[in-house]
Amino acid sequence: MAKIASFGAYVPLFRLSREEMANAWGIPAVPGERAVANADEDSITMAVAAGADCLGASGKGIDPSSIDGLFFATTTAPYNEKQCAGVIAAALDMRTDINTADYTGSLRSATTALRAAVDAVDSGSAESILVVAADCRLAEPESMLEQLLGDGAGAVLISKQGSATLRGFTSIAGEQIGAWRRSKDAYVRSFEGKVESKYGYVLSAVQAGKDCLEKADVNPADVARGVITAGDPLSGGKVAGSIGVDPGKLEDVLFFSVGNPGVPLVLMMLANALEQAKAGDKLLVVNNGDGADAFVVELDEEFAALEGRKSLVGHIFQKKNLPNYTSYVRFRGLMKKETVDPRGSAVTYWRDTKIELNFHAYKCTKCNAVNYPKPRVCVECGTKDQFEEVKLPKTAIVFTYTLDHIDAGQYCNVAVPRLVIDLEGGGRLFLSMTDADPDDVEIGMPVDIVFRRLHEASGFYNYYWKCRSLPEAGS
Amino acid sequence: MGSIKDKTAIMGVGCTAFGEHWEKDHEDLIVEAAYEAMDDAGVTPDDIEATWVGNLYDFTGLSGAVAAEPLKLFGKPTTRVENFCASGMDAFRNACFAVASGAYDVVMACGVEKLMDVGGTGLPVDMGHPVLRGSSAPGMFALTATRSFHEYGWTREDLAHVAVKNHINGAKHPKAHFRREITLEKAMNAPMIAWPLGRFDCCAMSDGAAAVIITRPDIAKTSKHKHDYALTKANAMVNEAMLPMYRRSFDFLGFEATRVAARTAYEEAGIKNPLEEIDLAEVHDCFSITEILNIQDLGFCKQGEGAKFIRDGHANVDGKLAVNPSGGLKCFGHPIGATGCRMITEVTKQIQGRAEGAQVQNARLGVAQNLGGTGSVCSLTILGLPE
Helix, strand or coil: CCEEEEEEEECCCEEEEHHHHHHHHCCCCCCCEEEECCCCCCHHHHHHHHHHHHHCCCCCCCCHHHCCEEEEEECCCCCCCCCCHHHHHHHCCCCCCCEEEEEECCCCHHHHHHHHHHHHHHHCCCCEEEEEEEECCCECCCCHHHHHECCEEEEEEEECCCCEEEEEEEEEECCCCCEECCCCCCCEEECCHHHHHHHHHHHHHHHHHHHHHHHHCCCHHHCCEEEECCCCCCHHHHHHHHHCCCHHHECCCCCCCCCECCCCHHHHHHHHHHHHCCCCCEEEEEEECCEEEEEEEEECCCCCCCCCCCHHHHHHCCCEECCCHHHHHHHCCCCCCCCCCCCCCHHHHHHCHHHHCCCEEEEECCCCCEECCCCCECCCCCCECCEEEEECCCEEEEEEEEEEEEECCEEEEEEEEEEEEEECCCCEEEEEECCCCHHHCCCCCEEEEEEEEEECHHHCCEEEEEEECCCCCCC | CCCCCCCCEEEEEEECCCECCCCCCHHHHHHHHHHHHHHHHCCCHHHCCEEEEECCCCCCCCCCHHHHHHHCCCCCCEEEECECECHHHHHHHHHHHHHHCCCCCEEEEEEEEEHHHHCCCCCCCCCCCCCCCCCCHHHHHHHHHHHHHHHHCCCHHHHHHHHHHHHHHHHCCCCCCCCCCCCHHHHHCCCEEEECEEHHHECCCCEEEEEEEEECHHHHCCCCCCCCCEEEEEEEEEECCCCHHHCCCCCCCCCHHHHHHHHHHHHHHCCCCHHHHCCEEECCCCEHHHHHHHHHHCCCCCCCCHHHHHHCCCCCCCCCCEECCCCHHHHHCCCHHHHHHHHHHHHHHHHCCCCCCCCCCCCCEEEEEEEECCCCEEEEEEEECCC
């Protein structure tokens, strides 16, 4: 039977207080703050971050080449035509003989993908599948929804081997106009919330939850933890009550800390629940969106800690506050500035996939120098074609840097930190820094290497790697 | 390996004023520089047997036509030479070797760039690859400044001294782009371009052209400058990694291309002690930090003592070894393809005692060092007078 082998989450570093958002428009504020993806982040880059979190520290955690598939769930796919899962799988350095698929359209897509992964493992067509979900949804400026949404990502590794068993999968189809966004719309729309909540969300969630517990033969009173998604802090309790689960056992819906991230919410909540669950615990997961999905997760054993996995808690308390609403406007590109994009090339993108996405380098077998990008002749000893392809680590030390005010030929007020970094085990790269206050950069500083969107040359997304240095986690 | 020493001579030199030539195109500039050089040499376009023109950007011009077309040098060869910011001196080098081979008697090396036609927000930075990019030109050289600060304890004030010195020299040169002196405070308080390089740490973006007429010494002896033609004592050129930011062995404390070119050229010219024997140097101060590192790489002082060399006034026009008496790229300007030939022009006139700006007293032997890319290529020429 399919099991959960690992879990992961990602929340962008930046938070914006809802009061700042409300003040910008002169409207009432909802309490709390929301997570805001940086300008160089999107659903693909956040999914890569959550997927990497799920696999643990590179080289020390789960080997990405051992996984047979990657399913990506989102309502905000950067591409309408072109698969996103393939980009994510490459950036996670997975094999190419695997099943990759995008699950999109519904806010319930994460559990649709998860169910497909479970079915694949149960049927024997795959040993393991990594399910990642991310969203970066836009609400209309000056709307209350703009305050309520948040950006984030989650991941779960479904495998024949693992620490928790999945069973009782139940799906309810429920056609209703709840939240929607036409392909020509920029912003999420929603009908009167009361109607959707009463006749859509609650009805299908309760039915899914009840059916699931019955199918799994689990008494509602025996549910140790309820992972019931909702766009507000109260609705989940109503659903739990109707199913017979103690509302005091519900996982936090991240309303005050992240905002409603949409598709990934269920995986982010699940990650938190799994991290804290004990052996024998039964978790009820109910996810909604155009109907509902429910399943039971039973812990065979406690999940062991995985080096490098921060899960949800590790991301929520690691944050920087944005000073104002204008930062949000800038990050989401709500006010368009003229930009100059460099030349792009679909051919170069394809030819350089190994260095650009998989982040591989080439070690000279004669002198051991790690060459990057890919050479034919070693930059240090001049030997031709004697290279071993190696994975580059995702941590490095700053050797030297500049804070460059000239980017793509234009003067910018906020300098872009450009870093020469030395990687553990050899190799030197020249990368930009993101999520950073330029004043904090210094020689000798350790940095992490993260996947980000660089630019849109030639009309497609050019993804690449950047450095980031995380502040000490607060509380 | 053979030697170019004493095998070629400079008959004449010409250079336009550098600056913002909005009303002129590259044709105007190259014609002005080339005719000034030919007049200086006492030759006509018919006497020029072959031409090499240094030029980097395609918006200035393409192929040999950059020079052949404006000057109507038809019926003979013109080659465009492109090697980053060292394009100009690479053109000079090719011209010299062609004369030394015996194939030609009289040739021209020239260079031109019309940077201001695409605006003045720094050089275009398209490196050809969508994501494996360098950064802006100041950004790339700023990496050496940050590392040097870390290693040697230098500060932005050390950089500012370079700008102040070069502005003193540039103010005296009628053809320089910037012709006013500045204070240390002004340099240090300028807006930041790429930390730690501020506006006065960066050279000018300029339009301009320069030209040099080259021949064999036996012909020079009967020419207009028969008593004071400049002899090529050495020329060396070295290429290094184009993107040293990806190379672990690169120390960011100088440029190996210059170090190797200097060693090679000093040996060719028979120079044992550069500080004592050389009278002046036009060096590639695209940024203030680059001048300090060049001074070290050229062996004028030890590693780590470049900033002190300038602070102590040794690089002043009346110092031990005048560096950039023209005002350098910082003040004279830097129309990329023209700079190498402009340096040759300046050193030639200095050793002939007819400098247009500040004259270095009793100058006999001068160095011109033209750096390109991120220190990816260095072309270096030593010029002296006939015995």
